Amino acid sequence: MAWIAERRVGAGAVAATTDDRQRVLLVCSAGGHLSQLVELRPWWQHHERCWVTFDQADARSKLDGEVVVPAHHPTTRSAKNLLRNLVLAVRVMRRFKPDVVISSGAGVAVPFFLLARLTGVPTVYVEVYDRIDSRTLTGRLCHPLSSRFLTQWPAQADAYPSSTLIGPVY
DSSP states (O other), X not given: OEEOOGGGTTTTSSOOOOTTOOEEEEEEOSTHHHHHHHTTHHHHTTSEEEEEEOOOHXXXXXXXXXXXEEOOOOOTTOHHHHHHHHHXXXXXXXXXXXXXXXXXXXXXXXXXXXXXXXXXXXXXXXOOTTOOSSOOHHHHHHGGGOSEEEESXXXXXXXXXXXXXXXXXX
């Protein structure tokens, strides 16, 4: 597995881009959030990518062979880790220089989406599969920061104006 310290991103850890490939930064919590982004493999496997997620067993297993930067957790109700992940976002975005930032949540997405918005990097947020009839906190925070906001259920699409209904990713 290519788990690397955040200081090495962009220092030869990732192959050079080609004309038809994008630099994709995938940011998410471990667990179900990660599982949903992994399901998008048919798309992201053709692009240069870097993952930001928690250094946990499921992430190590699912991202074997991928370039991964460990994020600080827990993110729920932790101002300290929010700030630490904001600093991480600055470092990763500066070194990896993504063409797009994609996330399915949770809290680790917020500092990356905020920085991406401030620097003009497009963002795509995929609202989680298991929250059907109400909006998630991260969804509410990332919706105004998103270039594209994708939902998996019609009720989610109703809750988020200007979202795009894509259907379940599972």
